[in-house]
Amino acid sequence: MTIAEVVPSLLSGLDVPGADNTLGLPAARRVVLLLVDGLGHELLREHAAHAPFLSSLPDRSIDAGFPSSTATSIASIGTGLHSGEHGIVGYTFAVGDEVLNSLTWSRAAEHGHDLRKTLVPEVVQPHPTLFERAAAAGVAVSAVAPLLHRSSGLTRAVLRGSWFRGVAGFGDLALGAVAAVQQDRSFCYAYHADLDTIGHFYGPGSEEWLIQLEFVDSLAERIASRLPAGAQLVVTADHGMVTVDERIDFDTEPVLWQGVRVVAGEPRVRYLHVESDEVLSTWREFLGARADVLSRDEAVEAGWFGPVSPLALDRIGDVVVAMRDAHVVVRSQAEPLLSGLTGMHGSRTRAELAIPLLVHSVASV
CATH class of the missing domain: 3.40.720.10 (Alkaline Phosphatase, subunit A)
Structure with missing residues (x-):
């Protein structure tokens, strides 16, 4: 329900x-x-x-x-x-x-x-x-x-x-x-x-x-x-x-940049539009147990978004990053106000x- x-x-x-x-x-x-x-x-x-x-x-x-x-x-x-x-x-x-x-x-x-x-x-x-x-x-x-x-x-x-x-x-x-x-x-x-x-x-x-x-x-x-x-x-x-526990800063982690064309979403859930299939494995390895990192097809198949129409499909991003526990992926330079908030939401807890x-x-x- x-x-x-x-x-x-x-x-x-x-x-x-x-x-x-x-x-x-x-x-x-x-x-x-x-x-x-x-x-x-x-x-x-x-x-x-x-x-x-x-x-x-x-x-x-x-x-x-x-x-x-x-x-x-x-x-x-x-x-x-x-x-x-x-x-x-x-x-x-x-x-x-x-x-x-x-x-x-x-x-x-x-x-x-x-x-x-x-x-x-x-x-x-x-x-x-x-x-x-x-x-x-x-x-x-x-x-x-x-x-x-x-x-x-x-x-x-x-x-x-x-x-x-x-x-x-x-x-x-x-x-x-x-x-x-x-x-x-x-x-x-x-x-x-x-x-x-x-x-x-x-x-x-x-x-x-x-x-x-x-x-x-x-x-x-x-x-x-x-x-x-x-x-x-x-x-x-x-x-x-x-309440946010650990902030991972995309803007200061070069390993996270490789192959990423667009970053959307918010600190608790990120959408990555990518130029390389390696982004999925890189983010999975880097974040480990701190996040669920799925391809768009995997997230859709898992039912995260309910039924998915063509209208929404491209908006979801090639990679979906849903943070666990109280971790976040912030952007200190591109999103300074959002990155500094104490309480956040968006993920699947x-x-x-x-x-x-x-x-x-x-x-x-």
Whole structure:
């Protein structure tokens, strides 16, 4: 069971044709889906005392899918597809001659260079979204997320079909989500990013992170307390997080350069586009037990990306490097900010893949 099944399961209760409740979620005619960026299932269980409301709900987890990265998971939320189908295969990935940062929709090597005109979001991710399908079936579909996301490439690519309400903080996020489900057959996707940001800078489980978790718990409780009768709050996440232990620096390890044409992905999962078949064996030998290093064909055959379409195949890279334990492959010169983060995610450990799926239902009058 994966994040790709969440929205179809919820839309089945809203009578959207073709939406199957494969997760067996309770049906409701008014639904708020709150996605808390970085709220891993294992982290929530470990720090349950700091999230009494969320921890009071029936404990259930599903998989984020691979890579366990924000843009990939949000694409699965929006489309109901796995990464190998919708093609948003990570934080950064190659599309033709460009390496796209899927969160900013900019050139990865030049943060801020807008690629929405040359890499049109609706072309990069051409599948109809679940929100479009729901809206066509008469459901009032809303997305409540930070103001800057309103016309972003990622929003256009995977959340199109929803009425977007931009928010600035906890207060308008909570009230916006509640306001969006006041009518029958309404669905609201709400997104909160700050727990992930705090985890990146200070580490998951740090004092700063725990205080932010308390705020998130209060946010969820406040939304739940204001929902109309018969409504439902579902809380999930896009990935978990690990605290980095050892950094292997691609930019200062010449042995890793040989035969590599393009490096994409992020520190916990790297995509290598290569000019030599020897890259696979070189990286396997160098990283040893610190990583799973597979050819693209091996990773696809192993089912890491789910079913893989021609759209996604070239984006995956010739070699896929999934880091184990708490190791990372950073780029100190090309990605100085990213390389210095304390908490990271993207790979295949349970700490990164397992996400909560928590349901709070409001009794009908």
